[in-house]
Amino acid sequence: xxxxxxxPLAGLGTRLLPLTSILPKELLPINxxxxxxxxxxxxxxxxxxxxxxxxxxxxxxxKKYFYNDKFYxxxxKKKKDKRVKFExxxxxxxxxxxxxxxxxxxxxxxxxxxxxxxxxxxxxxxxLFPDDLIIKKNCSKxxxxxxxxxxxxxxASIKVKREDVSRWGIFSIKKKINRRNFFIKDVxxxxxxxxxxxxxxxxxxxxxxxxxxxxxxxxxxxxxGEIHITDSIRELIKSDYNFIGxxxxxxxxxxxxxxxxxxxxxxxxxx
Numbered sequence: 549x550x551x552x553x554x555x556p557l558a559g560l561g562t563r564l565l566p567l568t569s570i571l572p573k574e575l576l577p578i579n580x581x582x583x584x585x586x587x588x589x590x591x592x593x594x595x596x597x598x599x600x601x602x603x604x605x606x607x608x609x610x611k612k613y614f615y616n617d618k619f620y621x622x623x624x625k626k627k628k629d630k631r632v633k634f635e636x637x638x639x640x641x642x643x644x645x646x647x648x649x650x651x652x653x654x655x656x657x658x659x660x661x662x663x664x665x666x667x668x669x670x671x672x673x674x675x676l677f678p679d680d681l682i683i684k685k686n687c688s689k690x691x692x693x694x695x696x697x698x699x700x701x702x703x704a705s706i707k708v709k710r711e712d713v714s715r716w717g718i719f720s721i722k723k724k725i726n727r728r729n730f731f732i733k734d735v736x737x738x739x740x741x742x743x744x745x746x747x748x749x750x751x752x753x754x755x756x757x758x759x760x761x762x763x764x765x766x767x768x769x770x771x772x773g774e775i776h777i778t779d780s781i782r783e784l785i786k787s788d789y790n791f792i793g794x795x796x797x798x799x800x801x802x803x804x805x806x807x808x809x810x811x812x813x814x815x816x817x818x819x
Contacts (some may be wrong), residue, residue, distance in 0.1 A: 550692045550755060551597045552667075553674040555587060556660045558604040558651040563805050572607050574678045576809065579816040583803055584610070586816075587678050588642050594689035596674060600647050600667055602660045614643040656774025662764040670758070672701065675777075677752025678803070681812060683819065685798030687753050694729065695755050700790035703732070703781075704753035706800050714738050716749035717778055719793045732791040735778055737771070748793055750778070751800060760784060 561573030568576070574584040591599055603610050620636040623629065647667060651660045661675065672695065674688055682704075691702045708716060715738065722733035735750060736743075754777075763780035770776045785791055801815055802808035 549595070550672055550674050550695060551670060552600065553591045553596045553676060554600045554602065554661060554664050555676050555678060556602045556657060557607060557610055557678060558602050558654070558660060564809060572610055574610060575613060578803065579813045583681065584678055586681055587676050590686055590688050591676065592645070593686055594692055597645065598647065599645050600649060600664050602649055602651050602663060604650060604652050611648055614639055614646060657777045658764050658767055658775035658780055661777055662761060665761045668758055672755055672757050675754040675756060680752030681801040681803055682796060682798040683801060683816060685796065687796040687798050690796060691753060691755055691794055694792060694794060698792060700792060701757055702755040702792045702794055704751045705748045705793040705795050706751050707747050707795060708749045710741055710744070710747055713744040713747060713749070714740055718744050718746060719748040719750065720745040721748065721793070725792065728795045728797070730793050732785065732793050734785060735782055737778055748795065757784070757789065
């Protein structure tokens with residue numbers, strides 16, 4: 549069973565400046581709650597027991613958010629505020645599941661994931677990208693159930709407009725399983741409209757095999773001089789590893805842009 553999750557948090561969040569000049573984008577409030585907590589709740593409710601945060605020295609405030617015990621204890625002792633005590637107990641629950649590892653040079657998602665190699669114990673693990681919120685349905689839980697049935701790697705997918713395919717990694721479909729799931733033939737990064745093999749786009753949820761670390765160790769730098777997790781996934785597919793694309797049932801919210809961040813608060817406030 550999938551018991552470990554990785555959440556890459558080392559990015560600078562430049563698309564959300566000036567808000568992120570002081571506070572990491574993952575701690576920005578979305579309807580009164582840090583965006584990162586929605587991701588943590590998704591993990592915990594999906595049965596994840598250990599969560600690995602990848603941060604940088606510039607984002608140590610994320611660690612402080614979960615280790616600010618003296619501050620909370622002082623407030624609770626002085627004011628005996630039930631709301632503050634509730635929030636502190638919630639943070640303690642998160643902290644007990646979190647480990648931290650550092651990526652201080654921005655060398656790409658593949659490099660970030662590789663740094664967790666010695667912490668992963670199971671044959672497969674979950675990755676969640678915090679810019680991608682999925683509400684109304686627990687995408688990670690559904691993917692773990694799918695893994696339990698097929699015992700192979702899984703990537704979350706959304707159907708995008710044909711004219712927007714150049715913004716995404718797009719799946720080439722080998723075989724449909726049912727209405728929401730299909731076996732993946734390939735993943736093509738940002739194809740043009742004419743060459744896109746489908747309109748099923750990669751979104752920030754992955755169940756990957758531990759074997760991907762072997763590919764990442766040998767992975768050459770790709771677009772932008774970075775090591776991309778997608779390039780190593782393609783290598784696994786070429787080596788006959790089965791991957792399933794999962795068109796999830798929840799509502800996708802892009803929190804990585806200013807427009808998306810504002811819209812996320814509006815959408816979640818309606819729940």
